[in-house]
Amino acid sequence: MKALVAFILLVQLPIHRAAPAAPPPPLGCDDPEIEAAAEFAVIYINGHSHHGYRFALNRIEQVRVLFQGPNNEILFLELDLLETTCHILNPTPLVNCSVRTFAEHAVEGDCDVKLQKVNGQFSVLASKCHSHADSAEDIREVCPNCPLLANLNDTDVLAAVSSALNDYNSKNPDVYLMLLEIGRAVKQYHPVQMVSVEFAVAATNCTSQQAKDNLAACQLLPEDQSNFGFCTAKMVTEPSQDLIAECQLYGHQPGVTYPHPGQDTSAGLVPSAGQGFTNHNLKISHNNPVASESSSSEFPSLLSAKSVAKRAAAEVAQHDKVPHPVGFVPPPPLCPGKIRHFKI
Numbered sequence: 175m176k177a178l179v180a181f182i183l184l185v186q187l188p189i190h191r192a193a194p195a196a197p198p199p200p201l202g203c204d205d206p207e208i209e210a211a212a213e214f215a216v217i218y219i220n221g222h223s224h225h226g227y228r229f230a231l232n233r234i235e236q237v238r239v240l241f242q243g244p245n246n247e248i249l250f251l252e253l254d255l256l257e258t259t260c261h262i263l264n265p266t267p268l269v270n271c272s273v274r275t276f277a278e279h280a281v282e283g284d285c286d287v288k289l290q291k292v293n294g295q296f297s298v299l300a301s302k303c304h305s306h307a308d309s310a311e312d313i314r315e316v317c318p319n320c321p322l323l324a325n326l327n328d329t330d331v332l333a334a335v336s337s338a339l340n341d342y343n344s345k346n347p348d349v350y351l352m353l354l355e356i357g358r359a360v361k362q363y364h365p366v367q368m369v370s371v372e373f374a375v376a377a378t379n380c381t382s383q384q385a386k387d388n389l390a391a392c393q394l395l396p397e398d399q400s401n402f403g404f405c406t407a408k409m410v411t412e413p414s415q416d417l418i419a420e421c422q423l424y425g426h427q428p429g430v431t432y433p434h435p436g437q438d439t440s441a442g443l444v445p446s447a448g449q450g451f452t453n454h455n456l457k458i459s460h461n462n463p464v465a466s467e468s469s470s471s472e473f474p475s476l477l478s479a480k481s482v483a484k485r486a487a488a489e490v491a492q493h494d495k496v497p498h499p500v501g502f503v504p505p506p507p508l509c510p511g512k513i514r515h516f517k518i
């Protein structure tokens with residue numbers, strides 16, 4: 175008997191070796207390996223963004239994996255992101271940054287990312303993102319009184335930012351802060367007339383008194399001493415005037431820079447790059463010369479990935495026609511993956 179078993183094993187072994195390697199099972203959008211790739215991609219995207227806020231992963235929409243060889247894969251991901259409350263200059267870890275709620279007028283980011291995974295190490299080969307605020311109709315439907323995002327160059331918004339910064343600088347005279355960019359703004363009409371603004375600032379080499387005497391001589395601190403911060407302010411205009419402004423300086427963060435629109439680093443209200451929009455576009459922000467802004471031909475397979483998913487769904491449906499044993503739970507669809515925050 176033992177001899178027979180050994181004989182069978184001997185016979186089977188070479189056959190087994192000769193059999194072609196089974197194709198790896200398709201990976202779903204919520205597969206831990208895909209989630210790890212998406213998290214890597216989100217860190218990359220935030221790290222290469224120079225304006226506005228950091229984004230958090232909301233959903234993995236689509237994935238396609240090309241096996242290049244042992245321990246070598248190319249991954250195409252289609253990601254839905256949501257804007258967080260952390261400005262890109264804010265050093266808070268992303269997990270501690272809260273996602274803007276739907277009622278705060280959410281901004282969604284859509285990204286196509288091409289990654290390579292070699293021996294467990296990810297690298298981003300290409301990425302393409304854009305972001306857009308949720309439509310006013312969507313918000314109105316759920317929340318008729320929620321304030322909507324205002325244009326960043328709206329006259330009332332600029333007035334609120336200017337008043338808030340002057341107010342803060344007069345109450346904190348040691349370091350004169352200068353505006354870097356307005357991050358977002360909302361205008362509200364009921365029950366009070368109010369403008370809420372958020373803006374990024376940086377410390378200059380002046381005190382408030384020096385700025386008052388000669389503003390033109392005040393410069394942003396040099397890169398090795400840079401000190402960025404962020405302000406939020408609410409300016410009520412009706413029924414009575416009121417202003418609350420709060421700023422937080424993050425302290426010097428080695429290696430963190432802010433690209434200046436134009437060469438004007440003198441203090442005062444520097445118009446932020448781009449005007450006439452309500453949110454900083456992730457596409458504009460995302461300007462890594464090597465890996466971003468790549469042509470859409472870098473992502474040819476995402477469409478076909480969709481048809482792959484459709485085919486998989488069709489196969490599942492086909493499979494469902496076969497009678498299943500009692501208690502059979504059909505497998506979840508591979509993509510899109512779960513929604514982490516909310517659907518917009």
Ligand SMILES: *[C@@H]1O[C@H](CO)[C@@H](O)[C@H](O)[C@H]1NC(C)=O
Nearest residue numbers: 264265266267268269270271
């Ligand atoms: C981030 O959140 C974790 C867990 O809630 C907390 O322990 C940590 O102190 C937070 N870090 C910052 C910088 O807020």
Ligand SMILES: *[C@@H]1O[C@H](CO)[C@@H](O)[C@H](O)[C@H]1NC(C)=O
Nearest residue numbers: 378379380381384391392393
């Ligand atoms: C700030 O820096 C500029 C440029 O280096 C210099 O001209 C100016 O005197 C400095 N201002 C103060 C108050 O140190």
Ligand SMILES: *[C@@H]1O[C@H](CO)[C@@H](O)[C@H](O)[C@H]1NC(C)=O
Nearest residue numbers: 325327328329448449450451
């Ligand atoms: C805002 O910017 C847009 C585009 O540059 C411009 O058309 C519009 O007049 C600006 N609005 C204000 C209030 O400056």
